[in-house]
Amino acid sequence: MAISPLSNSSHLTQPFPSSLRIPPHFFNTDHRQRCLAQLRTKSSGLEQYIFLNGLKERDPNLFYEVLLGNMMEIIPILYTPTVAILDSFRYSHI
Secondary structure (H helix, E strand, O other), X not given: OOOOOOOOOHHHHOOOOOOOOOOXXXXXXXXXXXXXXXXXXXXXXXXXXXXXXXXXXXXXXXXXXXXXXXXXXXXXXXXXXXXXXXXXXXXXXX
């Protein structure tokens, strides 16, 4: 006769072992500042556009927080003429 794993529910009430740690909590302001600093290290408009596009895909909430906090700096990067200056070869890398 097999023993059901649910028959012993004591493992549900025991606290986590001290060796299992929860990862540290990152504050949104820290994330925003790091993303903005990383964006500013990009040398060209294309690199900045690719970075912002990737950020939007990975974490849309963080993307819009960064965008709303720094509109004057970011809107020209996202605006269509930034992408329109690319030729077809470079545009295929986005």
